[in-house]
Amino acid sequence: MCEANAYIIRDGKEELVMEAVDKIEPEDDGLRLVNIFGDQKFIHAHIHALFFANHKIILKK
Numbered sequence: 001m002c003e004a005n006a007y008i009i010r011d012g013k014e015e016l017v018m019e020a021v022d023k024i025e026p027e028d029d030g031l032r033l034v035n036i037f038g039d040q041k042f043i044h045a046h047i048h049a050l051f052f053a054n055h056k057i058i059l060k061k
Contacts, residue, residue, distance in 0.1 A: 003036050004055040008045055014058065017043060021057060031059070 006021045007014040018041050023034040030044040048060035 002055075004050075004052075004057050006033055006057040006059060008043065008059040008061070009048065017041065017059065024057070 003020040003022045005019050006017045006024075008017050009015075018033045018035055018039070020035040020037065021033050022036045024047070025032040025034070027042070030042055031046070033041045033043065043059065045059040045061050047057065049058040050056075051058070
């Protein structure tokens with residue numbers, strides 16, 4: 001499987017935002033995350049790092 005878990009950096013720590021993210025869509029003031037179940041979440045952040053081998057997305061405000 002190719003999905004990844006998305007985390008945001010808050011107070012220097014990684015906080016889980018969404019599991020099994022399949023798609024990230026850029027929007028004017030943030031990102032829309034969509035997981036394999038069709039759940040969506042908008043977050044005011046940008047991509048800080050991607051770790052493909054670990055299936056991890058790091059976001060930052």
